[in-house]
Amino acid sequence: MDVLEYSLIPLIVLCFTYLTWYYFRNKWTKSTSAPTNWPLVGMLPGFVHNAHRIHAFFTDILLETSSNFEFRGPFFANMDMLFTCDPANIHHILSRNFSNYPKGPEFHERFDILGNGIFNVDSELWEIHRKTTMSLMNHAKFQTLLQRNVWDTIGKGVVPILDAFAKHGTPVDLQDIFQRFSFDMISKLLLDHDPKSLSVDLPHVPCEKAFNDIVDAVLYRYVLPESYWKLQKWLRVGKEKNLMKAWEAIDKFIYPAISKRQVRLMNNNIKDEDHDFDLFTDYVKVYNQCTKGDNASKLGSLQDFLRDTFLNLIFAGRDTTSTALTWFFWLLAKNPLVEKKIREEIQQQLHLKEGENLKFFNIEESRKLVYLHGALCETLRLFPPVAIEHKSPVELDVLPSGHRVIPNMKILISFYTMGRMESLWGKDCLEFKPERWITERGGIKHEPSYKFPAFLAGPRTCLGKEMAFIQTKMVAATIIYNYQIQLVEAQTIMPTATVVIRMTNGLKVRLSKRVV
Missing domain, CATH: 3.30.43.20 (Uridine Diphospho-n-acetylenolpyruvylglucosamine Reductase; domain 2)
Known part of the structure; x- marks a missing residue:
């Protein structure tokens, strides 16, 4: 050994001794x-x-x-x-x-994958996105378009799949079904394009699964040193590698869908009922108006603007709705009395006769399902998607x-x-109680957003709140009233360590057709 090596040995021993002492001191005193x-x-x-x-x-x-x-x-x-x-x-x-x-x-x-969409920008660009999206969602025909797409996706996708699993008595992952439902529904709503991920054979659709890799990677970008995840990105390893693959899969899906829609628009090949209201066409108009002024360089090309706009909305619509439904049905399985009350409310408020299955109800009728609304709010309190x-x-x-x-x-x-704070919700804060959302007169109780921030708060409050409740009520009511659900035993239920809290291993259930 040389002099340098001899001088390092005492330093190493000293550091080891200090860290050992520090560890045990904290272990003994830590409470x-x-x-x-x-x-x-x-x-x-x-x-x-x-x-x-x-x-x-x-x-x-x-x-x-x-x-x-x-x-x-x-x-x-x-x-x-x-x-x-x-x-x-x-x-x-x-x-x-x-x-x-x-x-x-x-x-x-x-969140670089989201580009210059509504979730990623500030100031003028954010105001453009928010104003446009709010205007479109408040349009008189938006709810008609939404209602048509939701029931189309339930009738052609959700019901046939659940019927098939119920017939064979095999377990099904409800989280997977809800993710596919949300992805197909929002894609049809925005792009008039059906990815058909919600088919009986449950095909692997790379773009649909890519969203899971996005949320898995993003939280790690917060909790690990920036240099670490950037090194992973440069080396194309770990979660950064998965994120890059997800990015590629999304772009391979969304850019061709946009191009196909543009061709239809140029050829004026739009459905008659959509002539006076079409989300894609209206976003193109907004881009053309904005690029005449100072925002031209900020918005980029039309294709990139549409890609970022629709990706942000698909990301929001797919993950939040599917997550809420997954946790809702798990909580419901743990609280059969709540499920019974929801069924009774559906039958009474939608005037269903004995032996009649639930097939359709409109948005106005969905607002009568107050107890179901309370149960969904209670789910969002305990498991806010974001x-x-x-x-x-x-x-x-x-x-x-x-x-x-x-x-x-x-x-x-x-x-x-x-959602787990006694100071906000009382000593029963860990209990699943839809009643806490219902007023003495039988209406829906509204809580301030800084107490119940499932849809955020302030100027960035989620624009899709009403849309989310409409979708979840229609899906939830259809399944609750038409099927019996039993949890598969010996499965571990815990939230993912991600920004959007999915279930780590999905939600495995067995279904049977309910005798009404």
């Missing part, structure tokens, strides 16, 4: 779920150790620390964050001081909790934790 703040690496080891149960990990910490926790990352990684589920903070960030918390370039970089929201201030700010946040500091808001 909370908060991760240990190690020298040099901060709390990252505890974070990584709990990555598979990240939502429960956040919840354990936040419920022990009065709704706010300051996470310390490695000194070299710029990973210091504030975890919060404080309603006052959320109201401040998402509503009162909204302008100080834009998506920002960092968010755009992590479980985590990321924000960063542009300027120095002091939150209502007293925490001082500096520019570009990461703030992670846990919506998942909020």
Whole structure:
């Protein structure tokens, strides 16, 4: 050995001794779920150790620390964050001081696959997207188009598949069915293109499954050092490799669908009933109007604008609806009395006769299903599809909790934790009780968005809230009234460690046709 090697040995022994002492000191004195703040690496080891149960990990910490926790990352990684589920903070960030918390370039970089769609942009571009989408969804004929597409997808897709599985008595993954339903429905609504992923043989459709890889990768871009995931991206390995494949599959689906729709538009080959209202045509008109002014360079080409616009809407429509339905049916299977009440309400409010199956009801009739609405809200309270929201201030700010946040500091808001807070929902907050959403007069009880942020809050409140309830009610009522559902035993049910909380292993059930 040379002199340098001899000098390193005491240093290594000293470092090992110190870290060993530090570990046991914290182990003996530790009484909370908060991760240990190690020298040099901060709390990252505890974070990584709990990555598979990240939502429960956040919840354990936040419920022990009065709704706010300051996470310390490695000194070299710029990973210091504030975890919060404080309603006052959320109201401040998402509503009162909204302008100080834009998506920002960092968010755009992590969600780069979404391009310049509504979820990824700020200022003028966001206002263009929001104004356009809101205008189209408020159009008198939008609900007619939505209703037609939902029932078409249920009748030609969901029912034949469930009938086939019920006939053979084989297990089916309801989460897979709901993902396929949502993907096909939103694709037909926006692009007038049926991907046919919801067929009896359950074909593998690369684009439909690509969305799972997107949400799997994005959370890791937040919880791991930026240099780490960027290295994975450069090497094309791990979750970044899956994300690249997902990106390719999505573009192979969406660009040809757009081109095909453009050809039909140029040839004026549009259905008669759509002449005065067509989502694709209206988005093209918006692009043409906007590119006459200062936004031309920001919007890019027409193809890219349509790709980003529709991808964002498909992403929202596919994942949130399917996730809500999956958790709803799991909760329902655990609460048979709730299921019985929903069936009774369906029969009474839709005036179904004895022995009559449920086949169709319109949007106005869906609003009469108050108890079903409450059960869906209760599902969204416990399992909000988007479980985590990321924000960063542009300027120095002091939150209502007293925490001082500096520019570009990461703030992670846990919506998942909020549904488990006794201070918000009472001591029965972990119970599934649709009744908490129903007023004494029998109407739907509305909660402020900073208490129930399943559809976000403030100016970025989800535009598809009404659309989501319409879809889920139609699918849920059809299945509940026409089928008996039994959970397959010995399956592990837990949320994925992702931004959108799917079930890790799906939801396996056995179906049988219900004798009405």
